[in-house]
Structure formats: C-alpha cells, structure tokens
Amino acid sequence: MALSREQLAMRVAQELKDGYYVNLGIGIPTLVSNYVPEGIEVMLQSENGLLGMGPFPLESEIDADLINAGKQTVTAIKGASFFSSADSFAMIRGGHVDLTVLGAFEVDVHGNIASYMIPGKLIKGMGGAMDLVAGADNIIVTMTHASKHGESKLLPQCTLPLTGAACIKRVLTDLAFIEIKDGKFHLLERAPGVSVEEIQKLTAGELVVPDNVPEMDL
Amino acid sequence: MSGFNKVVDSYADAMHGLQDGMTVIAGGFGLCGNAENLIVEIKRLGVKDLTVVSNNCGVTDFGLGILLESKQIKKMISSYVGENQTFMDQLLADELEVDLTPQGTLAEKMRAGGAGIPGFYTATGVGTEVSKGKEVRQFNGRDYILEEAITGDFAIVKAWKGDHYGNLVYRQTAQNFNPMAATAGKITVAEVEELVEPGELDPNFIHTPGIYVDRVIQGEFEKRIEFRTVTEEA
Numbered sequence: 001m002a003l004s005r006e007q008l009a010m011r012v013a014q015e016l017k018d019g020y021y022v023n024l025g026i027g028i029p030t031l032v033s034n035y036v037p038e039g040i041e042v043m044l045q046s047e048n049g050l051l052g053m054g055p056f057p058l059e060s061e062i063d064a065d066l067i068n069a070g071k072q073t074v075t076a077i078k079g080a081s082f083f084s085s086a087d088s089f090a091m092i093r094g095g096h097v098d099l100t101v102l103g104a105f106e107v108d109v110h111g112n113i114a115s116y117m118i119p120g121k122l123i124k125g126m127g128g129a130m131d132l133v134a135g136a137d138n139i140i141v142t143m144t145h146a147s148k149h150g151e152s153k154l155l156p157q158c159t160l161p162l163t164g165a166a167c168i169k170r171v172l173t174d175l176a177f178i179e180i181k182d183g184k185f186h187l188l189e190r191a192p193g194v195s196v197e198e199i200q201k202l203t204a205g206e207l208v209v210p211d212n213v214p215e216m217d218l
Numbered sequence: 219m220s221g222f223n224k225v226v227d228s229y230a231d232a233m234h235g236l237q238d239g240m241t242v243i244a245g246g247f248g249l250c251g252n253a254e255n256l257i258v259e260i261k262r263l264g265v266k267d268l269t270v271v272s273n274n275c276g277v278t279d280f281g282l283g284i285l286l287e288s289k290q291i292k293k294m295i296s297s298y299v300g301e302n303q304t305f306m307d308q309l310l311a312d313e314l315e316v317d318l319t320p321q322g323t324l325a326e327k328m329r330a331g332g333a334g335i336p337g338f339y340t341a342t343g344v345g346t347e348v349s350k351g352k353e354v355r356q357f358n359g360r361d362y363i364l365e366e367a368i369t370g371d372f373a374i375v376k377a378w379k380g381d382h383y384g385n386l387v388y389r390q391t392a393q394n395f396n397p398m399a400a401t402a403g404k405i406t407v408a409e410v411e412e413l414v415e416p417g418e419l420d421p422n423f424i425h426t427p428g429i430y431v432d433r434v435i436q437g438e439f440e441k442r443i444e445f446r447t448v449t450e451e452a
Contacts, residue, residue, distance in 0.1 A: 047321065048247040049391045056447040064250065064441035065378075065392040071248040071301075071444040082390050084397040084425075085247070085273070086329045089322030093342065112345075116318075123309055123318075125298035130348065131322030134341040165345025 001193045002174040003216075008142050010035045010218050011172055012101055015140060016042050023047065023092065023132060025102030026070040028142045032101060043079070045097055047088050047128040052080025069128065092128065093135040100136040102129060104143045104168075106158045109205040111168040111180045113141060114160035126163055133164030145173035145202050152204035154178070154185055175199050177216065184208050189216045223382045224434045225413065229259035232407050232435045236372055238265050239292075243328060243370035243403055244272040244282060245396030248300075248444050251388065252281045253374040253409040255437045261285055267292040271328070271368055273321060273395055274298050275305045280442050286314070295368065297321040301444070320348060323365050325398055330367035332401025332430070337366045373403025376439075377426070380410035381417075384431030385424045393425065400426045409437040 003011065009031035016022065016032075018040040024030050033055070036042055044053040046068040053068055054075035061075060068074045076082075091097060104115040113133060116126040133139060146152050154171065171178045176199045177189040186208045190199060192215045200207055226232050233256060236242070242260070246252040257276075260268075261284050268291050275294055276283030285291050286304045293315035299305045308314035319327070320342045330338055339362035343349050353364040375396040378389035386408055388396055400406050408426075413436040 046391070048250070049394050056449045058451055059448050062443070062446065062448065063390065064443050065390040067248065067250050067391055067444070069247075071250070072447040073443060073445070074447070076390070082388075082393055084393055085321065085325035085395045086398050089325050093322050093340065120310070123299050123306055125296065125300060125318050126320050126348075127298040127300075128321040130320035130346065131342045134344065135322075162346045 001191065003191045005031060007218055008172060008174060011177065011216055012140055012142060013037060015099065016040060017098070020098040021045055021051065021096065022099045022101070023097050025129070027103050029101035029103065030070065045088070045091065046074070047092065049083050049085060049088050050076060050080065051083070051091075052077045054080070089128070089131050092131050095135055095137065097136055098138060100132050100139045101142060102132060102139070104141045104153070104163070105160055106153050106155055107141055107143070107168050107171050107180070108155045108158045109180060109183050109185055110157070111166045112158045113163045113168045114158045115163045117161055119161065129163050133167045139168055139170065141168055141171045143171065143173055145175040145199070150202065152202050154203045154205050156205045175202065187213050189214055191216055192218065222428070224384045224428070224431060225382045226433050226435050229255060229435065232256060232409070232433050233259045233263060233372070235405065236260065236263060236265055239267045240265070240371040241269040241271065243368065243373040243399045244270060245375040245394065245399040246281070247273050247391070247394035249276065249281050249442050251376050251392035251394050251396055252276070253376040253407070254281070254439050256374040256407055256409050257282055257284065261288055261290065264290070266290050269293040269295065271295040271324075271370060273324060274300060275302050277302055277444065278304050293317065295319055295324070297324050318348070325395060327365060327368040328395065328398035328402045331369040332398060335367055337364050339364055368402060370403045371405065373399045373406040375400045375406065375408050375426075377408050377410045379412045379414050379419060380408055380434050381414050381419055382434060383416060384408065384428030384434055385419050386410065386426035386431065387419060387423060388425050397426050400430045405432045406430055407433045407435070409435050411439060412436070
C-alpha cells in the first residue's frame with residue numbers, strides 16, 4: 001500500500017533529533033509536527049519570522065498577527081522568538097537550520113528539484129523554497145512517486161523550471177525512501193506491502209536496487 | 219508638523235507626492251502586517267504604472283490585491299503569487315510584469331537597499347531561471363550569483379506601536395518584511411495601530427529607529443485572516 005499523507009509525515013518524523021531546528025514546508029511537511037517522537041524536543045522555524053511554532057490555536061486564541069508561512073493561524077511555544085524576514089533567511093541561508101522538509105513536482109538523479117511553476121498553467125512562485133534548498137545541507141523532499149496518470153516524478157532530468165540545482169540528497173515518496181548520489185537514485189526503503197518492481201516501474205530515472213530493501217517501520 | 223514630529227493627520231498627507239511610475243516597497247507577509255489604509259489611499263489617488271515590491275500581492279479584494287484589480291500596477295517584484303487569482307490571471311495573460319524573486323533574496327535586496335549596499339552574492343537561485351543574466355562568481359569552490367539592491371520612491375510599513383519620532387515596534391509575525399521595507403524608501407510612511415507618547419516605547423526594544431521613518435499615521439485595521447486554522451477545544 002502506498003503511504004498516506006499521515007504515514008509520510010510519520011516516516012519523516014523518525015529523522016528528527018533532539019535539539020533540531022526544523023523548517024517544514026506547506027502541505028505534507030506541516031503534518032510532521034504531529035508526529036514528533038516522545039522525549040525529544042524540536043523547534044519549528046516558520047520563514048515568515050517565527051522560531052518555535054506551536055499547534056493551531058484554540059478558537060479563543062486566534063490572533064491575526066500570528067501566522068505560519070502557509071498563512072495559517074498558529075501559536076508560539078515557550079522559548080519562541082519573532083524576527084524579521086531578513087533575520088529569518090539569515091538563519092536559512094547561513095545554514096543554521098538542521099533539517100528542511102519540503103514538497104516538489106519533480107526531482108531528478110542529479111539532485112535537481114522543481115517545485116514552483118508549470119509554464120503556461122500554474123505559477124505559484126518560489127516563496128522561500130529556493131533559499132531553503134540552497135541554504136540547507138539536510139533536506140528531505142516529500143512527494144507522491146507518480147502523478148495520478150502514473151507518470152513518474154523521479155526523472156532522469158527535471159522538465160519544469162528548477163527551484164534548485166544539485167541540492168537534493170533524500171526523497172521520501174508514498175512508495176519509497178530514496179537517496180540520490182553519483183547521478184542515480186538509490187532505493188533505501190519501500191512502503192509496507194509495495195514491491196521493488198512497482199517502485200522500479202514508476203521511477204523514470206536510473207534506480208539502484210540493493211539485494212535487500214527493507215520495508216519502512218512506521 | 220516640524221522637526222521630529224512626523225505624525226500626519228490624513229491619508230492624503232501620508233501618501234502625498236506619490237506619482238505615476240513610482241516604485242513602492244511594501245511590508246507584510248500575506249495579509250499579515252499590511253499597511254491596510256495606505257494601500258486604500260494609493261487606490262484612491264489612482265496613480266498608475268506602479269512598480270510594487272512586496273512578498274505577496276494580497277488577495278483579490280484586500281491588501282495590495284485591490285491595486286491589481288484597478289490595474290494600477292505595472293510590475294510586481296514578489297516571491298509568491300500563491301492564492302491570488304487576479305495576480306495569476308494577469309501574469310498568465312501578460313498584463314502584468316512580474317519579477318519572481320526568492321523570498322530571502324527579496325528581504326536581502328530591501329535590507330541592502332536601505333543600508334547603501336548596491337548588491338550581494340547569494341547561492342539562492344544558482345542554476346535556476348533566477349540566475350539568468352546575472353554575474354556568477356565562485357567563493358570557496360561554490361557558485362554564487364550577484365543580486366542587486368532595491369530602493370523605493372515610497373515604502374509603506376505597518377507597525378503595532380509607534381511614536382511621533384517614527385520609532386516603531388512590530389507585533390509577532392506581523393513584523394516580517396516591515397523592518398527592511400522601512401529602511402529602503404526615499405519616503406517611508408508607517409501606519410501604526412497605536413500612536414504612543416514619546417518615551418513610552420522602551421529604547422531597548424525598538425525594532426525600527428525613527429531615522430528611517432518620514433511620516434506616521436494612526437490607523438484602524440481590519441486584520442483579515444487568510445486561513446483560519448484552529449485546534450478543537452478538548
């Protein structure tokens with residue numbers, strides 16, 4: 001079975017370590033905050049100027065001045081700080097964030113990522129994504145492995161305008177956890193009940209499959 | 219109004235001097251921390267062919283979005299078109315010039331503009347369309363592109379509290395781009411929620427010192443929320 005959005009978030013959450021500062025993109029990455037393992041503490045960075053983002057507010061706590069990068073109302077936890085956009089991106093571009101999780105339309109075997117526009121159809125803008133992929137060392141891309149029509153999103157070469165070049169090393173899809181190195185995809189783990197053949201079939205870029213590919217432990 | 223008393227009483231005075239073709243730098247992130255009534259005044263003035271520098275462009279009927287509706291904007295310099303359908307439609311129909319700029323680069327362009335730094339090198343955007351036509355230089359074996367600073371004829375910012383000297387304090391994530399925008403305008407206009415007596419703001423906690431601010435006006439804010447997300451009461 002392909003992973004649900006929640007299961008993707010659960011698997012990413014296993015990569016969190018005590019004391020990490022983490023930036024979570026909009027969508028699936030945001031869900032990661034619901035699965036922080038017991039006994040560890042992380043600080044979520046929201047690039048609009050908040051370190052120490054908490055859960056959504058109670059109805060009675062809603063404050064228009066306190067939002068996340070997805071423009072949703074949020075709260076601030078104990079130990080939080082507010083700062084300007086320039087300070088926020090100094091943290092990001094200066095390499096101070098320990099883990100960055102973001103979505104994508106496509107990734108390729110060279111570690112390129114495309115996530116901000118589909119020419120002629122959809123222009124969202126890159127927001128902070130170009131800064132995040134250029135500034136972070138430890139990045140996990142979360143995405144579906146293929147489109148609804150079965151077209152692979154893990155390609156030999158991205159077809160859409162790039163968000164960043166040669167910057168992605170790990171991709172978690174609904175089918176597999178994949179490492180990118182030496183111009184190839186390397187299969188690390190597969191979603192429970194998903195076969196290597198199925199992953200192979202939906203991966204357009206060259207995929208290296210080791211003898212043993214463990215199932216994810218969720 | 220004289221000396222250090224920068225308070226103006228009307229929006230007409232606040233935006234006096236804004237003309238067709240000028241560049242306006244606006245603070246705010248989404249609808250958070252927007253100089254709401256200064257934007258309404260720009261609409262009322264009817265000035266055209268503006269270049270607006272702002273992370274987003276409001277929503278269709280609120281914030282900077284109202285200036286798109288009235289076709290007063292020639293060019294936007296922004297990082298995120300996002301949820302504004304008018305923005306996307308005008309862009310896809312080539313009615314609007316848009317310089318999509320990474321968010322951190324945009325913040326730094328404003329900061330550099332205000333600090334008298336004409337340009338800076340950054341790794342953000344290397345190997346993407348953002349790098350087209352820009353100088354590439356290697357530092358310690360890595361490629362960086364040259365990005366140029368931005369200054370505006372006007373900057374419009376929104377603060378929580380301000381005094382007549384133009385000292386400003388922002389609140390929570392309504393700070394965002396406002397401090398950098400404030401430094402980068404030839405004329406910087408601050409719309410504040412609370413105009414306080416001189417001496418009331420603790421000098422230890424001023425975000426924007428008054429030297430950057432030319433005009434101050436106290437406004438009434440709607441503070442519209444774009445996405446109202448809540449945790450259910452237990």
